[in-house]
Amino acid sequence: MDEGKARASAPKPHWWHRRRTPEGVPPQPLAGPGDTPAAPLHAPDPYSTPPYGRPGPWAPAPPVQRPTLTPPQGTPLVPGATPPPVAPAVYAPQPPAEPATQPLPSQAAVDATPPGGAPEEPATRPLPPVGPATEHVPYPATPQQTAPQPHPAPQAFAHPAPEAPAHPAPEATPPAAPAEASYPAPEANPWGYDPWAVAGGLPVYGKPEPVKQVTVARSRLVGGAVVVALVAGGIGGGIGMYLERDGGVAGRVTLPQAGAGSADRAPGSVAGIAARALPGVVTIHVRGGGDQSTGTGFVLDKKGHILTNNHVVQSAASGGGSISVTFNGGQTAKAELVGRDGGYDLAVIKVSGVSGLTPLALGNSDSVRVGDSVIAIGAPFDLAGTVTTGIISAKERPITAGGRKQDGADISYVDALQTDAPINPGNSGGPLVDSQARVIGINSAIRSAGDAESGGAGGQGGSIGLGFAIPINSARRVAEELINTGKATHPVIGVSLDMAYAGDGARVNTDGSRTPAVTPGGPADKAGIRPKDVIRKVDGVPVHAAQELIVKIRGHRPGDSLALTLDRDGREETVRLTLGSATSG
Template sequence: MADSRQTDPAPQWWSRPEGTTADAGREGVPAPRPEDGGEAQAPEPRGEVRYDPWGEQPLQVVDRGPQGRGFRLWQVAALAAGTALLAGGTGGYLGVLAERQSSTRLELPQAGVADKGRAPDSVAGIAATALPGVVTLHVRGASGSGTGTGFVLDQQGHILTNNHVVAGAKEMAVTFSTGESVTAELVGRDSGYDLAVVKVSGVRGLRPLSLGNSENVQVGDPVVAIGAPFDLSNTVTAGIISATGRPVTAGGDKGDGSDISYVDALQTDAPINPGNSGGPLLDAKAHVIGINSAIRGADGGRDGEGGARQGGSIGLGFAIPVNQGKRVAEELIRTGRATHPVIGVTLDMEYAGDGARVGDKGEDGKPAVVAGGPAARAGIKAGDVITKVDGQRVRGGDELIIKIRAHRPGDPLTLTVLRDGRERTLELVLGSANGS
């Protein structure tokens, strides 16, 4: 509908019927004015309702008695309803028109652009520091393909990851946080520690991560994990150190135990999932304190070397302490192999009692205590039960191996041994054996 300034003719359905006028036979209703000098027409039949929108009088209802009252009232009601709808539509249109013509616009309140800098010890600050040095590994082998994580060790292109990420790989590609991908080659790996080193060449601007000291880690310390869970690269999660010195074993698919990894692990509740393996666990200074390696699933199983994938994180993740990772990485880069500390005994892994029992016989019928080895020199005998290492209790053969492998070859150890119902304290120096 046009506004009040327009002069277009009224719509036809609003015009006066041809040849009719308002009823002049009723008091209060004005008589028609003759047009062109003509005479006034005869009055309309009784009971009619006439509305001249262009006249000077408002709507008049002419009541001529009960004969036509119902019909006349219905007509008035219909006309009133139409007028109300017309008025509403007109008001809505004029409102929209007024808003369009107005110079103001609707805008909801919103915070302005702020400084994107973050404190270095915040999760965002740690992530910003570490992400350029974290990579995603895409591995393809005879049994299929998979994804894992690693991080840059030096400017020469060495990258540390888990052994179970690269085991059996025929092809490897490394993708950086920038999206750039290059091929990589294996430098060395060790299944006992579940660690491996790969190398990229011809890449400039590498950002090695700083290595921390896992001896400084305390329960409750905040940590950040970075990896590619389910192939979602550059995923950052946060949590705390839940425990230290957790004995964790993973692998064992080969049956002879040669592929089992033994880790004196850092436990964290930072969400870790398949694909996080090999990624860094960082402290508040963005220093690497661990290499994420395994998770415990809701069914009690673990996701680790060669193990079946579990559903996802339930807040029980395990990382190899960086001190162990550093030593193994240095040996792998230097020689392609890592050494394992040993005491020179064969353990009875079927022993169900508390502690680790030295077997009666070794492999191939050889003595369980290696002649001239560290244990033999310290006075350990077949059948002895080792209950403590440096004062820390061990509950089985796996835990003893883990405690020993947390040290370096040549480190001194104090063992508590139970023999014939009596405890003895023996000192020895760890020997060395080549890993696998």
């Protein structure tokens, strides 16, 4: 019963599964239930697939095995081929796992092989045991060669143990332990994926080289390059600055220079005097009568009165003219004429609505001595605020500083202070100050080369060191009279002088002229002076010409008493008189 059931359950062989007996070989009887199965005609196929076509009926179907290990280069190794020689890498491989014995297929499985040559696999197929990854060595092609190393099984999962085959397989001789093989280190997979890789990665071929930490080395290299660049830049900048400053490797000439010192100056120095006097000096521009001129003046008081020369503002006095004043700080204001005197060549103008005026202090011209230091301030050729310095070269120089050259009081004679301080056109009316910044004279005239006595510093000539200033004592009296009355008075003796007399002294005219030689009832008439008398001294000071006598008299105030020394018909006499007064027209 059991035997019949077993036979009934066995698959019915098809006609293509029938065994064929080759020629010359007697047929062998089929094995019975109690017979021992016959040995296979051929050894198991190690390649897992028929390499030479479909298997014949004389060979059982080989079991299916996993593909052999592919080297990193991607080309399978031919069985029995020798890998390329490389330096052996010493490493300790894992001991190979004992291969599991695989049973041979039964005769029924052989008979059930389809024509295509691929045997039908049983429902439950034994799998290789799970173990550590080992190096794979292919099975030999002949039974005499070494048995193959089993392929490592995946470690990610485990299969159930296979059932015992229907027919026990003969014992397989365990393969000998493979010799250590050295393969070159695997290269990096460019695709990052190996379809034949097993779980746990490929086996290690040789000792892996340690991965270099290039990140730290690269950062150090970059930091070093930055430091070198900074140091090189600093050195280059220093060299460039040195070459730019010193003009190259050979260098250039540099001159020593003192540092900036203090701006303060001693009050008695030229700079100190100029600093105190300049705020009170003004530049005057005059237009009128189809003419225009430039001169200088200085402030007398805080009411706005300014003293200057008559010939500076004379063109504006004729009517329709204008006077403009520019202060040292640049402020400009209109001015009006207060009064003028042609005999002394002085005039007073006034500005209104100007605050912060700086009047100059007035000195005493009688105290001046030859050789005293003086400073002239003015606007030569309209150059405002020009300061020049010199000394007093002489005193009581009789000059004409303007006015009409007529006989008597209309001639502008001045008992002037002579100075070598440069005075040029445009300086007229400016102050001549002493070492204490006090005004001692008004710059009025110059003597130019090849020129006769210049009637005022407004002439177009250059300075040759001969400048003349009206003494401040006389100018002060005239300025007071012009401010108070608008007119100035002149001291007179009441005589007319012979301007053509070439002898020593000043001779009184003779009778018969258009004007009387001695003014009746005048100071000279009262003192007993007669026509043709020659005046030789004034208060004991000799005079050598008519101009000198006029200068001596104009140096006094009306009402002053004078002692005159006369030469009358060869006899010397001395008379005393009181100066009269005359008003300028």
